[in-house]
Amino acid sequence: MKTDIQIAQEAKLDHISEVAKRLSIAEEDLEFYGKYKAKLSDELLDRVKDKPDGKLVLVTAINPTPAGEGKTTTTVGLGQALGLMKVSSVIALREPSLGPCFGVKGGAAGGGYAQVVPMEDLNLHFTGDFHAITSANNLLAAMLDNHIHQGNALSIDPNQIVWKRCVDMNDRALRNIVVGLGRKSDGVVREDHFVITVASEIMAVLCLAEDMDDLKERLGRIVVAYTYDGKPVTATDLKAVGSMAALLKDAMKPNLIQTIENTPAIVHGGPFANIAHGCNSVIATKAALKLADVVITEAGFGADLGAEKFLDIKCRMAGLKPDAIVLVATIRALKYNGGQSKDDLAKEDLEALSKGIVNLEKHIENLQKFGVPVVVTLNRFITDTMAEVDYVKHFCEERDCEFSLCEVWEKGGEGGIDLATKLLKTMEEKKSNYKPLYDLELTIKEKIEKISKEIYGADKVTFDPAANSAIRKIEELGYGKLPVCMAKNQYSLSDNPKKLGRPSGFTINIREVYVSAGAGFVVAITGTMMTMPGLPRIPAAESINVDEGKIVGLF
DSSP states (O other), X not given: OOOHHHHHXXXXXXXXXXXXXXXXXXXXXXXXXXXXXEEEOHHHHHHHTTSOOOEEEEEEESOOOTTOOOHHHHHHXXXXXXXXXXXXXXXXXXXXXXXXXXXXXXXXXXXXXXXXXXXXXXHTTTTXXXXXXXXXXXXXXXXXHHHHXXXXXXXXXXXXXXXXXXXXXXXXXXXXXXXXXXXXXXXXXXXXXXXXXXXXXXXXXXXHOSSHHHHHHHHHHOEEEEETTSOEEETTXXXXXXXXXXXXXXXXXXXXXXXXTOOEEEEOOOOOTTTSOOBOXXXXXXXXXXXXXXXXXXXXXXXXXXXXXXXXXXXXXHTOOOSEEEEEEOHHHHHHXXXXXXXXXXXXXXXXXXXXHHHHHHHXXXXXXXXXXXXXXXXXXXTOOHHHHHHHHHXXXXXXXXXXXXXXXXXXXXXXXXXXXXXXXXXXXSOOOOOOSSOXXXXXXXXXXXXXXXXXXXXXXXXXXXXXXXXXXXXXXXXXXXXXXXXXXXXXXXXXXXXXXXXXXXXXXXXXXXXXXXXXXXXXXXXXXXXXXXXXXXXXXXXXXXXXXXXESOO
């Protein structure tokens, strides 16, 4: 069997200017990064902004398992299917983080015959957007430390610095460090921390900004520290905004690539959904809506994370109204949720399926709370039996969800025709009445509790003393009316990754709360979530190489 990278490398790519023509984009509106990648110009984005919007479709999934779900694969395959049906469509995705590519998760290009290409470029550096974000983040950190070293005119309390450095790599050794060691000229000694670039507030700011003016305004609001009197110190106070914006100037422009079947794909931004808001950029999504009749986008991890944040944060902020949601599941993952061992997932087991399908049920119920029509699709494996497929189909139809069997990994766009057809039918027959889950007038605790109880299914929520203190301070400073971005493990609806299926009777514990004033939300960290991942015992990096000019071992 061919690997994903072999399939991608054998694909016949069109020059990116030819791909652009399918969206009526002229060559002069592209900024080329070789033959197969380009950025969309500011002039194009400005010119199309008054055009009517197409339909917006979100692809999400059940909680991820080792058995696989294939959310990105389904997103890409669905876009390819619409292309085969001659429907004007574009796929809007996030860029992958380098860290997981060398760790265990893999990339974000899809899989099999439903991939965006060139997949090696996408997964490794791409057009340099993440490097720009890393540089802007660390410039702000450097200017903060320099200000303290040069006399500290702002009276910054070194014990109340909240801005962290970042790097786009899984490196647990950088989670908690000490800087400024050495001579007096080497800076002020203090505790510091690193997060992975996708968890940086700069990433969130770039993905939620509407344009350069909005970007600079958001950058200026970023809280980096507090004074001895407890007052917030911002990037504006450090006079860092202009330089940060200069580093992000090109990174603000969405990237255009293609799928294996030459369908256009706009890929931009990449916050994780377990520790950030997990959606591609507002600029990319809005541009896509002006350039095509149907836009297929995705949000990271399960619907309890990415979809909730897409609907409660991104759509609310950007004025977006999704027309339909595609919820991806696999029989293998559902059986795993029902207690079947990973080694036995190829065997038919209707009992395990009936126990594990409650995870799918909870996600259906959650998504319906937002008033958007839901289509459930099974990303099919060759080991799935018809009895198992029929069981899931009947289960979904009983819950007023259209159901489709998807085979895009094996068949590409052809394997997604049924899903595309049912999606178009759903959007034609069912009206979307999108509304966020909670009102922004609620207190921070009330918003956290509403998400925890209604989306996760928790019985109650507890707050560590430090979290309680932080919430009081955040509300006193006037940030209490912001939406909440929950940082939670992706494997379970609870904050315990071992609780599979549809857990009940559990408590969500809030360990830490802080404001991302530039992004425009409050972050609540649950359980033992880390904002800097580590590498596994055997990292994927050990198998990646360059052989005769080609990258090998990358998925």
